[in-house]
Amino acid sequence: MTETSRWNYLMDMDGVLVHEEHLIPGADEFLAELRAHDIGFLVLTNNSIYTPRDLRARLQRTGLDVPEAAIWTSALATAKFLDSQRPNGSAYVIGEAGLTTALHSIGYVLTDRDPDYVVLGETRTYSFEAITKAIRLVEAGARFIATNPDETGPSREGVLPATGSVAALIERATGRAPYFVGKPNPLMMRSALRSIGAHSERALMIGDRMDTDVRSGLEAGLHTILVLSGISTVDTADRFPFRPTRVIDSIADLVGNANNPFPDGV
Structure with a gap:
């Protein structure tokens, strides 16, 4: 297989490589x-935590x-986007170390005084x-950005409100919708591809969710695999109006076939 024909892989973490704190069999081999x-x-x-x-x-x-x-x-995708839009800007951030570290790394100032952006991310508090x-x-004019639209997240006690739910609260109070950077926005796929020097035509997205993983891969021009x-x-996948390129039981089905993930063709 030549360099130009080699596949590049984007893959979700939870549900693809790990489930809660446990390895999904085959992930290490793949x-x-x-x-x-x-x-x-x-x-x-x-x-974004x-x-x-x-x-x-x-x-x-x-x-x-x-x-x-x-x-x-x-x-990281949010920081990359903000750096491309307004370099060395400022933001009021609701989030944790993953988000604040990413914004500091691009030279952003975190402040609650007349910031360029309000950036909403994931937090447990x-x-x-x-x-x-x-x-x-x-309301005073800051632009509203959110890292991702996920409405709930998992915990041992049950679901937790996540970024999407809190974003809806802020939108309802202000009348201003946020711009979501994370999946299913294909922007996250494209920025990821650029970071590894890959092209969408020879890249694929592996995920366990139709509404985020498969949709974002599809809209970014990637082939997709649903695990x-x-x-x-x-049954739940069949309810969507779009289809992944391939459906497999788990990532273990790709072991030994990394150079040929679509044996029946694409």
């Missing part, structure tokens, strides 16, 4: 195969060795005071 064949890949997540270093440590505890440079978060401040700043090891089933 990543080892990608490295052995020098195939470009990135692990993507809409979770953690830095790539944090996520690398989490994956290592499950037995997966993923370099920091191979982890792409909605926080949404503050009524912070949300009120965000509403007032948006049934996470949130989706054959």
